[in-house]
Amino acid sequence: MSAEEVPFHLKGNFAPVEKEVTGTDLRVEGALPPELSGMYVRQSANPVTGTSGHWFMGEGMVHGIRVENGKALWYKNRYVQTPYVDNPDVQRISDQGVIDFKVSKANTSILKHNGQILALEEGSFPYVLTDELDTVGPTDFDGGLKCAFAAHTKVCPVTGEMISIGYGQLPPYLTYVRVSPEGKVAQSTEIDIPAPVMMHDMAMSENHVLFLDLPIRFSLEDALGGTMPFAWSDEHDARIGVMPRTGGNADVKWFSIEPCFMFHTLNAYDEGDTVVLDTCRSTAIWRKAGEMAGDSELSFYRYTCNMKTGAVKEEKLFDRRVEFPRVADERSGQKQRFGFCLDLGDNSDMEQPDFRGNLKINFETGETQIHETGPGRNSTEAVFVPAEGADPDSDEGYVMSYVHDENTGKTDFVVLDATDMTKDPIAKVTLPQRVPYGFHGNFIAD
Numbered sequence: 001m002s003a004e005e006v007p008f009h010l011k012g013n014f015a016p017v018e019k020e021v022t023g024t025d026l027r028v029e030g031a032l033p034p035e036l037s038g039m040y041v042r043q044s045a046n047p048v049t050g051t052s053g054h055w056f057m058g059e060g061m062v063h064g065i066r067v068e069n070g071k072a073l074w075y076k077n078r079y080v081q082t083p084y085v086d087n088p089d090v091q092r093i094s095d096q097g098v099i100d101f102k103v104s105k106a107n108t109s110i111l112k113h114n115g116q117i118l119a120l121e122e123g124s125f126p127y128v129l130t131d132e133l134d135t136v137g138p139t140d141f142d143g144g145l146k147c148a149f150a151a152h153t154k155v156c157p158v159t160g161e162m163i164s165i166g167y168g169q170l171p172p173y174l175t176y177v178r179v180s181p182e183g184k185v186a187q188s189t190e191i192d193i194p195a196p197v198m199m200h201d202m203a204m205s206e207n208h209v210l211f212l213d214l215p216i217r218f219s220l221e222d223a224l225g226g227t228m229p230f231a232w233s234d235e236h237d238a239r240i241g242v243m244p245r246t247g248g249n250a251d252v253k254w255f256s257i258e259p260c261f262m263f264h265t266l267n268a269y270d271e272g273d274t275v276v277l278d279t280c281r282s283t284a285i286w287r288k289a290g291e292m293a294g295d296s297e298l299s300f301y302r303y304t305c306n307m308k309t310g311a312v313k314e315e316k317l318f319d320r321r322v323e324f325p326r327v328a329d330e331r332s333g334q335k336q337r338f339g340f341c342l343d344l345g346d347n348s349d350m351e352q353p354d355f356r357g358n359l360k361i362n363f364e365t366g367e368t369q370i371h372e373t374g375p376g377r378n379s380t381e382a383v384f385v386p387a388e389g390a391d392p393d394s395d396e397g398y399v400m401s402y403v404h405d406e407n408t409g410k411t412d413f414v415v416l417d418a419t420d421m422t423k424d425p426i427a428k429v430t431l432p433q434r435v436p437y438g439f440h441g442n443f444i445a446d
């Protein structure tokens with residue numbers, strides 16, 4: 001392969017790192033707030049063979065930094081020990097067409113529920129990790145889980161339930177899964193959709209779950225070609241399905257919307273007769289299967305679904321290339337005052353990323369505030385961690401992410417004061433190894 005033929009996801013800071021390393025007693029520039037006690041951990045796709053057919057297809061590697069009492073105790077990167085790590089050619093579908101959900105890339109996101117740290121990828125079962133980032137193994141929640149489990153599973157701060165979906169290429173194309181606070185599958189319900197689609201994210205309000213039936217359909221041809229087996233379809237109606245969280249297929253109200261794709265939702269909430277979805281929205285993507293660049297436009301939208309009248313209002317809240325939207329865990333499913341996104345800059349060329357900083361959105365005033373990371377410094381998804389005792393509606397707290405410096409080849413763990421994103425970071429820790437541009441993370445508090 002000549003240099004020009006190497007795809008973006010194998011070059012620069014998208015490229016995999018070769019080693020699992022551990023660094024201890026890391027130097028902190030500035031001051032880590034002593035109240036932060038826990039681990040910031042983020043996923044990336046790090047192909048064990050050094051190559052993969054798509055950015056999303058490498059094996060899951062977690063990059064974690066442990067902070068406590070103002071100190072950065074360690075950084076570690078570890079593969080999630082899935083069957084692919086030992087054998088990249090392992091088959092997840094048997095000759096009889098049965099899917100082995102234990103065969104996962106486990107590369108997309110990570111969260112904690114019921115005391116378990118779960119590494120998630122939407123085609124498979126979750127993988128349990130220890131707080132030292134070692135792999136325990138896959139879980140089906142004591143046999144209750146019979147389908148894939150979404151990477152963008154939500155945890156309800158009110159009930160402690162975990163709300164998820166599993167989607168598949170064979171019927172049932174969609175299954176709704178509700179996991180009890182004690183980690184048991186309380187509900188597993190098939191939902192009718194007309195064709196197999198990619199449903200990367202979903203949304204949860206206090207009383208409803210939202211399904212995103214959007215025009216990215218499964219393509220067997222692309223699957224056989226070894227790339228992302230999904231592509232845009234003009235034949236497929238774009239719809240949002242809203243269902244009571246304890247409801248069934250017959251209770252889903254479907255709202256047809258203008259064709260689009262939503263990789264990531266920020267949040268949803270109930271308001272009177274409506275269910276509101278705040279989300280990043282792309283116009284048509286992947287006319288060629290899995291092609292990341294292209295003429296797709298990205299902006300931030302609000303969909304207001306009226307459960308009484310069946311009408312949906314589609315509003316562009318602002319025009320800015322933002323993605324990786326996040327809301328405080330305590331506001332998940334509740335009307336949020338603040339949200340956070342990664343600003344992708346004006347340049348959609350993944351060969352020359354310009355992830356210029358992290359944006360705070362005030363949904364009450366419509367104002368935004370950006371933390372710009374500086375020339376050549378690319379940020380990634382940021383998570384918000386509330387300050388101790390802060391009002392859950394306030395922005396009192398910390399915003400943390402990994403920021404990569406293209407000039408030095410080094411990656412920093414960066415902590416911002418969320419009340420004023422324009423200020424310099426309050427703490428910065430340069431890591432012993434670069435962290436490739438990846439996907440989703442969380443701060444897992446002690």
Ligand SMILES: [Fe+2]
Pocket residue numbers: 108151152200263264439440
């Ligand atoms: Fe995602």
